[in-house]
Amino acid sequence: MNLSAFSTAYTIAKDEWRYWLRSKIAITVLIIGLLLTLSSVIVTSINMLELNHDRHDLQNAAEQTFVEQPDRHPHRMVHYGHYAFRLPSPLATLDPGVDAYTGNSVFLEGHRQNSAMFADQRQGTALTKLGSLSPAFIVQVLVPLLLILIGYSSVSRERESQTLTFILSQGTSIFVLIAGKALALISLIGLILLPLILSGLFTIGNGENPIVVASFLLGYAFYLIIWALMIILFSTALSKNSESFTALTFVWILFCIAMPRIASTTASTTVPSAGKLETDFTVIAELRKLGDGHNANDPAFAKFKASLLAQYNVDTVEDLPINFRGAVASRSEAELTTVLNKFAEKRMDEELSQTQVSRNFGWLSPMVAIKTLSMISAGTSIETHHRFMRETEKLRFDFVQSLNKVHVEQLNYQDDINRNLNEKSSKQARVDSANWQVLNDFTFTPDSPSTRLQRSVSSYLQLLVWIIVLVGFIQLTGRRAQ
Amino acid sequence: MIKIQKINSVIEASSLCVDINTPPILKTLNFQVKKGEVYALLGGNGAGKSTTLKTFLGFNIPTSGNAKIDDQEVTEALDTTREKCAYLPESATLYPHLTARENIEYFLSLANIRKSQDDINQAFQKVALQQDAWDRHMQTYSKGMRQKTAIALALLREAPIFLLDEPTSGLDPVAIDEFNHLVRELALSGATILMVTHDVYGACQVADRIGLLRNGELVGEFDAPENGRIDTEEVHRAFAQKESA
Numbered sequence: 001m002n003l004s005a006f007s008t009a010y011t012i013a014k015d016e017w018r019y020w021l022r023s024k025i026a027i028t029v030l031i032i033g034l035l036l037t038l039s040s041v042i043v044t045s046i047n048m049l050e051l052n053h054d055r056h057d058l059q060n061a062a063e064q065t066f067v068e069q070p071d072r073h074p075h076r077m078v079h080y081g082h083y084a085f086r087l088p089s090p091l092a093t094l095d096p097g098v099d100a101y102t103g104n105s106v107f108l109e110g111h112r113q114n115s116a117m118f119a120d121q122r123q124g125t126a127l128t129k130l131g132s133l134s135p136a137f138i139v140q141v142l143v144p145l146l147l148i149l150i151g152y153s154s155v156s157r158e159r160e161s162q163t164l165t166f167i168l169s170q171g172t173s174i175f176v177l178i179a180g181k182a183l184a185l186i187s188l189i190g191l192i193l194l195p196l197i198l199s200g201l202f203t204i205g206n207g208e209n210p211i212v213v214a215s216f217l218l219g220y221a222f223y224l225i226i227w228a229l230m231i232i233l234f235s236t237a238l239s240k241n242s243e244s245f246t247a248l249t250f251v252w253i254l255f256c257i258a259m260p261r262i263a264s265t266t267a268s269t270t271v272p273s274a275g276k277l278e279t280d281f282t283v284i285a286e287l288r289k290l291g292d293g294h295n296a297n298d299p300a301f302a303k304f305k306a307s308l309l310a311q312y313n314v315d316t317v318e319d320l321p322i323n324f325r326g327a328v329a330s331r332s333e334a335e336l337t338t339v340l341n342k343f344a345e346k347r348m349d350e351e352l353s354q355t356q357v358s359r360n361f362g363w364l365s366p367m368v369a370i371k372t373l374s375m376i377s378a379g380t381s382i383e384t385h386h387r388f389m390r391e392t393e394k395l396r397f398d399f400v401q402s403l404n405k406v407h408v409e410q411l412n413y414q415d416d417i418n419r420n421l422n423e424k425s426s427k428q429a430r431v432d433s434a435n436w437q438v439l440n441d442f443t444f445t446p447d448s449p450s451t452r453l454q455r456s457v458s459s460y461l462q463l464l465v466w467i468i469v470l471v472g473f474i475q476l477t478g479r480r481a482q
Numbered sequence: 483m484i485k486i487q488k489i490n491s492v493i494e495a496s497s498l499c500v501d502i503n504t505p506p507i508l509k510t511l512n513f514q515v516k517k518g519e520v521y522a523l524l525g526g527n528g529a530g531k532s533t534t535l536k537t538f539l540g541f542n543i544p545t546s547g548n549a550k551i552d553d554q555e556v557t558e559a560l561d562t563t564r565e566k567c568a569y570l571p572e573s574a575t576l577y578p579h580l581t582a583r584e585n586i587e588y589f590l591s592l593a594n595i596r597k598s599q600d601d602i603n604q605a606f607q608k609v610a611l612q613q614d615a616w617d618r619h620m621q622t623y624s625k626g627m628r629q630k631t632a633i634a635l636a637l638l639r640e641a642p643i644f645l646l647d648e649p650t651s652g653l654d655p656v657a658i659d660e661f662n663h664l665v666r667e668l669a670l671s672g673a674t675i676l677m678v679t680h681d682v683y684g685a686c687q688v689a690d691r692i693g694l695l696r697n698g699e700l701v702g703e704f705d706a707p708e709n710g711r712i713d714t715e716e717v718h719r720a721f722a723q724k725e726s727a
Contacts, residue, residue: 004594007594008591008592008594011588011591011592012592015577015588018579018580019577019579022579023579161575162571162573162575163575163576163577165536165539165541165571166569166571166574166575166576166589166632167589167592168539168541168564169539169564169567169569169571169645170564170569170589170592170593170639171561171562171564171565171592171593172564172592172593173560173561482540482560
């Protein structure tokens, strides 16, 4: 496009803006779009900041409460448990991603791997389960609809009112006209994205990596450009405004409402996973084979007992220099954790495979592509959640085993087995509260910028292919209209 | 006085055939319009008049034969040919949300033409558009007023070639006379004008030559005598004869 053509396209874009500003519907839709984006950015940011603050406080409080416990039997502390909270990345204020569904805190205790808790969507009523009005949701779902409302008649209006022939007869190429209309829509996108850009800058101030923020915003710009191109394509290809509007509405329903559901249904069909109840029964059956770690006389530990006696060259557990009950608890926890981890890893693999199937639908719907890119960039994707679960599991195992070590080394076996005789023996079976300093400081860090960028590549590719294909179709349609 | 670029503009249709539907709309159409000449294609409904104009604007692709503007095949140099032509549609469709002045400014800027407000005012005066309407939104305009605005735009474009589709449609008798006078003035200043019309009287008033078009074919031509006009009665007779044939 030469300078003169660009200048003409700019003139057309300016006129399109003049048309929008003089049209009550267009200006109303534009104001609604701006207000929606702006308000959701403000509300979500305040909400996330409060949540962040709360989680930070709760993490400190949980640690404080744990270490302030009085002298106790170490195994009671294993069951007393501890909380681990995930502090979201600054960009999570714009896209809470899977956090809203998976939860952001885990209760850590012995012999159990708990799921994350406090998911907004799980706590909500049925009516709120449709998804929160996050900035990401607004830009992914509502802004395309607003763009359709404003731009569906961009070219078809000219054809319907016969001004298209008049424009073309002035020597203006259809492609310059299309470029002008697209330029107007793209400048509109810039305006609608402004609140998102400003809050992106705000997240940089809160410690987010600038390259990740740029990638996040660029992804959204690509996504909305795809919608602008789609609007231009249908508006050029169809001769009537009503046809263009109907077709674009259908495309919006297909891409933004139906396709994400089709993607998740396809994912769960192609990668079937056992239900929670079924998995729980299988896990319990597997754990039963390991024996009860609370019962040192469980036949499942006979071999372990024999090996210990042999190791220390003694005849009875009473002669062992360590607390046999503690050793059983420690061994049991290790075996149990191996089994639990096996199931947890299997479940996470299934979830990841399902997610991958679902993400491939980005080739069929740009909304799926941007949703993936957005969550990955914001550090609120399933991969990040899995890392949180793995890190908290390691934290759980370490702290339980640290308490078991105290049990093994600092509590006399005789005192231990007599703990329930009377109050005195109960007190005798306690260890000093100084031993509760076993908690490692837990801080969940967001994925590194390079990891997030690397994971975004395929979504970027999907968006770019969408742009290339749409530009190709526009060229074909434009040639026909010329 | 409106200035016209002095280039050797010629409109030429040779064995031009346009086949959008069956039967073909234009069948081996042959005619030439010389520089500074007003050529009127006269024909009834469905004769192929508007199709001829749109073919010269590149909106229809010839099935065979040639449609040339200034010795260039229209389809081969679409943008250049369109830049040389000022097209006046039968029913001028300008933007209702803009004023006449804004419409003119917008379309001129699309053609990369800069004109002062004085030039625009002069053009409005020349087409006799009442002054109180110049800065009024066009949604309040009558068909005749819209036509006058489009004519003003065509004048301001200073194109060497004018393609006029039923240009006096919707104009009152006084405005028609003024328009005819304007067309003659343009021709005298060197503009080449191809107009299509079914108005025999109007065509005879302004045209140097008239071509009778029937079912996509030229069935007769009339030349104006030296310093005179084409005989209306003769054309009318031929037109009526051909139409009833």
